[in-house]
Amino acid sequence: MDIAWSADEIAFRDEVRAFLADKLTDDLRASGAHMTSVYADPDHARAWQAILHEKDWVAPSWPVEHGGTGWSLAQRYIWQRERIAAGAPPVSPMGVQMCGPAIIGHGSAEQKAFFLPRMLSGEHFWCQGYSETGSGSDLASLQCRAEEDGDHLVVTGQKLWSTHAHAANWGFFLVRTATLDRPQKGISFLLIDMTSPGITVVPTISPAGENIQNEIFLDNVRVPKSNVVGAIGDGWTVAKYLLEFERGGAAYAPGLQIDLDEIEQFASASRGDDGGRLIDDAAFADAMAQARIDVLALEIFEFRAMSDAGAGRYPHAIPSLMKIRGTELQQRITELRLLAAGRYGMAYQPQAGVSAGPVHFPHAEGGFAGPREAAIAPMRYVSERAASIYAGTNEIQRNIIAKIMGL
Template sequence: MDIDLSDEEIAFRGEVRAFLAENLTDRIRDGAASSPTVFVEPDIGQDWNAVLNERGWLAYQWPKEAGGPGWTPTQRYIFEKECALAGAPNLTVLGLKLVAPVIYTFGNADQKAEYLPRILSGEDYWCQGFSEPNAGSDLASLQTRAVKEGDRYVLNGSKIWTTHAHWANKMFVLARTDATGKKQAGISFFLLDMDQPGISVRPILTMAGDHEVNQVFLEDAVADADGLVGEEGQGWAIAKFLLENERGGSCLAPKLAYDLDQIEKAARQESDGYGGALADGIEWKRRVARLRLEVESLEMIELKILSNIAKGRPPGPQTSLVKLLASNIRQDVDLLAVDLYGTGGLQLPTARPLYGENAPAPLHSPGAQVASARYLNSRAWTIFGGTNEVQSTIIAKTVLGL
């Protein structure tokens, strides 16, 4: 695997760095740094999306025929890495990286024309209706029903852990259109308007006090016939395609490396209790070094996947390995931050957001203020997008052949 950059790729990296230096404002960077959740608040995320869209870079993962810039897989990775190392916020993944690839891969011409431009403009903000109270890791057991009535489908059921449903005006939903055969074969994929009487949203507050997820109730909710993506019964295949993008369609190692850099920087300012800096302690250095090596190993796996994609191969089940490792490292990095600040990191303000004029004042430092909330929020990493147990089973079966 050759990971050296060509002259053209080095020049592209310089272009991205220059763009970030000019356009990534302190407000957006500070907002991202003060967001304890995986998804930044829409005001920060959408503002950054608008900056990228104006440059033509928001749809950087999309093929050129779908409205993307036509970048190579290496260019996409360079862009994500430089954004992460600059402290840019995560993009609104549900629309840009999950449902958009489904629409331009499986959708018809009308669906592509209607939805893709609105994702880029920010007019549509999407949430994902997959998990249910009794169908989480065993997603094929979902019970939400979709019954065709004339030129529309009527949906009844409930979805849970629905990220940003309280902000979204659109939802992509898995629902059962046939209950007579194999359970995977009876699932279909729908696009729904959230603003209708048949949909209600109930907030779920996390341990950290964040309102990021919700339970959504569908009571005779309506999807027009053109809200069906693909054919009836194709939903399971579409869902597997989408989840493969979710689990391994991004580079996660650079963001982890950036967070480690910030922790190391802060550790130089924290006392070890003996007249020195915490960063100088041998045990602290060992912990940081171990995590640094794990992050670098993760990046090597991501680059291997990138190499396969560049050769026209699908990312494959190795994405489950990335998801598994990244989730565990994320939790270890966030634990390191809590240990860094000690009692100063135990502040757990309930106000949100933790940036802007109305944000609560930190008792110790901005990093300490967000440390506990981020640690509690990252407990979900080993659950969402498929639990660690699910990823381990996929790896055992499809990678190791067990």
């Protein structure tokens, strides 16, 4: 398969590089290059989104009529690769990459007119209300209820693992509006103002000490029925549509290649047990080579998926395949980073990175020991343990693939 860029694509790449060189401040560049998780912190994410909004580059995957860029799949891939290489932080995915496509695909004209422009501008910062106690991978068993009361729904229940709910002013939720013969029936997709009376957000502190996820408690929260996306009771259809974007909407390979380059750079300066350079250690060099081969294979797979999608061929197994392979490689590469960090990988140094949320564990202020890329290794390692769990566990993804294959 020929994956060489065309002349137009090379020109676009050069335009992207010039834009990034001009607009990325040192602070924004550090916030993207030294993230301790897959999310940027809300302040930097908002600041970067404001810059992109001026250029109309916030939503590469949206249709032009709704504020999207009109880029081809190849241009979107180039953008992601160059953004990561430059150290730019990602835009928060909850709005533009997840809720936005759901509204575009299933929302009313009024919902599109109200929510999409505010999502693009960053005026609305979004969180997700899906998982509950006992309803994670088995999401259809959710029990957060919404009772009809005139032209409102009254929502009562609890949600878990909601990324950046502490910073969000809007959230998209799955709620149960009826109990029917199958759990997937009677679920509705609801947009909720997070400043509504009755909402309480409680931090969930990660093993790395970060407040990225949260619990959300809803106590008789009144929400207009006009905030239901799709029909009442048809939320599972909307949720499945959204999950394909969550699982398969991003390319993993560009970021993983940057990670491997960083690891190789500081492994060339660090020393192994025998006093020689770690990069010259046969076992470590073999692990790095295998990781590079696997990332290259993933990139070819992502290019093939991109090519097929451009031709109108997009098997439903593709998002699950990409999610499995991408997250497993993420975890392997954080292990390599931790190994290459050596003694610096044994210390808890959150001040070396840019956390996606407030850090609640005590830590030294100011400086840190060792190269920055090594000092953030423990935080990255701990954060990425969840990569094979969120957005549907990899075990669930394998079940989805098996079902599609008729196994």
